[in-house]
Amino acid sequence: MKKKKSQREEVAELKVSKSRDFSEWYNQVVQKAGLADYAPISGCMIIRPYGFAVWEKIQGWLDRELKRTGVENAYFPIFIPERFLKRESEHFEGFVPEVAWIEKMDENEERYALRPTSETIMYDAYSKWIRSWRDLPLRINQWNNIVRWEVKATRLFLRTREFLWQEGHTVHSTGKECEEEVLLRAEQYKKLVETRLAIPVVIGKKSKSETFAGALYTIALEALMPDGKGLQMGTSHNLGQHFAKVFGIRFLDRDGEKKHAWQTSWGLSTRTIGALAMVHGDDKGLVLPPRIAPIQVIIIPIYDNKTKGKVLKEGGKVRRKLEGKFEVHLDDRDSYSPGWKFNEWELKGVPVRLEIGPKDIRKKQVVLVRRDNGVKKPVKEKGLVKELEKTLEAVQENLFSKARSFLNANTKYAKNFRELERLIKNRKMARAYWCGSEKCEGKIKEKTGATIRCIKEESAKKEGKCADCGKQSKTIAYFAKAY
């Protein structure tokens, strides 16, 4: 199909290739596909309707999953009194450089921060609401906006001073329940990220230096981006009794004793949308996995003045046939050429395009084009629903399998520092034994720029030498530069 020139054609094409300038490619794809735009506030972004529709897909799936497993939604104020943040000094210090404060309206009022996360304000309320074991477990989630006044430059979705996320905060009567909860939420994130976003992750604990301020330990999901950098897709924290002691969350247990409660918190943010663009996109733009795509099937009618009525009518018929089964849209705008539309919907990453022209109508078929591999084939209208179901599943699987191959091919074992350094330099994720000391971790970071994305304990008999100091260890760490 020859592409007809249009006065707006420039909007629907990228000016740079993914392999040549990844960073510029990412900026263009996010903006031109209509996911997000820079805001006139330094370090902030506007999530545009198409990007927000992706977020709604993520929300829809995760929200159902959380509710199915006992979580309720609520809303706490964006304002956090300074004295709350200070109550847990480790937590406070972890956020200090990024906290934004509001100007005092009244000298008598205290100083309020904009939430960098909501542990403190939620746990103050929890301490009032929880009295007995009968009030537990308590599982509350918030979908809200978070403010962290980052100094580094904006990267749309990845590093902005305000972003959207969900934060879940649970309270339990035993530490064991806590451990199960932390794992459950990490598993739900993994399922979301791998089976919906089609992005494979490495899952493991954070090292102490990367653990959430105030937590016993943090489980993180780490994905590998095409430029060799790690991107954290979600975290789940076991808070132990730490915050419960600071905020006085106590409950009367079945045995008649007052005890401090056990807690977890976990979050997943709009930065996952950035990962989605980076992992699957190509030189034509976004490539969205069908299960997260706001539009799964785009119908493009191809007509001239003579055939217009007939083709549009047939397009409408096909749309009605697919509605309710797929997220389908008919692009019947008269002011754009088919070629321009092909470009635009490819840029937006719609998984499947259906073309309908006069010849197709005669043959009772449509032409189906896959976004992920460009494969084009005619499909009889009669078998269209079945064929689409099969194709969308195939696209979903192909995207995941390609991303997994990339992750596997770019995650390499380093048996010593020299190998680790070379891997990082070559934009790989390095698997290496690590003795567990902050000294070795710090030295590696200083010399290679890579941080420990997560760690895994080896099974019983395996062990090896720390890539830095050479000490025997059972801990495998995943090293990469990070967003």
Add this chain to the structure above:
Amino acid sequence: MKKKKSQREEVAELKVSKSRDFSEWYNQVVQKAGLADYAPISGCMIIRPYGFAVWEKIQGWLDRELKRTGVENAYFPIFIPERFLKRESEHFEGFVPEVAWIEKMDENEERYALRPTSETIMYDAYSKWIRSWRDLPLRINQWNNIVRWEVKATRLFLRTREFLWQEGHTVHSTGKECEEEVLLRAEQYKKLVETRLAIPVVIGKKSKSETFAGALYTIALEALMPDGKGLQMGTSHNLGQHFAKVFGIRFLDRDGEKKHAWQTSWGLSTRTIGALAMVHGDDKGLVLPPRIAPIQVIIIPIYDNKTKGKVLKEGGKVRRKLEGKFEVHLDDRDSYSPGWKFNEWELKGVPVRLEIGPKDIRKKQVVLVRRDNGVKKPVKEKGLVKELEKTLEAVQENLFSKARSFLNANTKYAKNFRELERLIKNRKMARAYWCGSEKCEGKIKEKTGATIRCIKEESAKKEGKCADCGKQSKTIAYFAKAY
């Protein structure tokens, strides 16, 4: 049924009657039913899970309705540069006393407000996105948090420094389309409020002094609370070309000319939840209309140690039968007595209670109790689904019809100032002719405390004398004190 004492019984009962101390009753019902709680930040609230579940019901219905009529969701920053707010001076002055600002992190940065509403930041983006008639109409909605630093005391849901709402902002190529849009959104709000929340409203324009800062005119939905005060349930503004001129939103029209666009904005907030509590509640607590109730049917098993297994099993059977058809919950907590549970679920306003005891199982029945009128009757399990459908419809209708009777009985015509003054004193809403002058409006406000909630133009031949100055007029104004 005799109510068994429990150590927690105090939580599940109100300590004041609605008619004796309405304000205290409202505070208690909102907190004890678990809708909301005061936050440790002066003037702020926490929306608790049960209250948030009501908000999700409102969101769910309205979001579907908006999307069905061409609206897309997006997210704009909470930060608004001071220069943006100042660009439209009338708009800015309307919000100045309530604007909260963040402390500057860096001397070179400009001053940022927390959004009191998002016209300015959205329209700056619109001016970049809109080029041609082909980009119109543009209809974007946000579900977000809003900050207005009110000085008056907090009223949960009704007056807090932060609240949740949706704000829709549309752009059109003609003024006529704008007028239709403003009406469409007002009608959708009316449908939501009347057919879901079961609260009848008076709908009409605002007087100039109550019109949104920067709008041509504002259409408001006004409900009457049991204490005779008006409560604004939603507003829809025709912005004309005012903001388009200030922010430079221009488009190339079909005729080849560059024109300023036409705009609307409209919003509905969590304060509707406050109205819900006030309008339908009684001395036992909330009474929720079935179509907005997070739980429509609560099943309470009644058993002793001997019958426990059998009754709980039957309760589970009934729940499974109703699931998917109704929002149903089985309260199988062993640590609370049936009487305590009756109180708690009445306090939470669940429309229908089903009691199941050993006798009921023998008779293959459940006992159905309506929350709105207390009527109790046995229902054969076989016909339960049908009976529930009928009952929930009847409860919904009864609540609306009671509220409408109250509105009608308490909205009275005042032919002169003396009558108007007496009506307001007696906590009525007064309908009166008004000449349209701000002088008369101001005088009435000063002397009676009542403001014009909305105005309606009389049909062709009708007219009457302004309640203040006596001048002939075709404009009917609705006067009431307001929240």
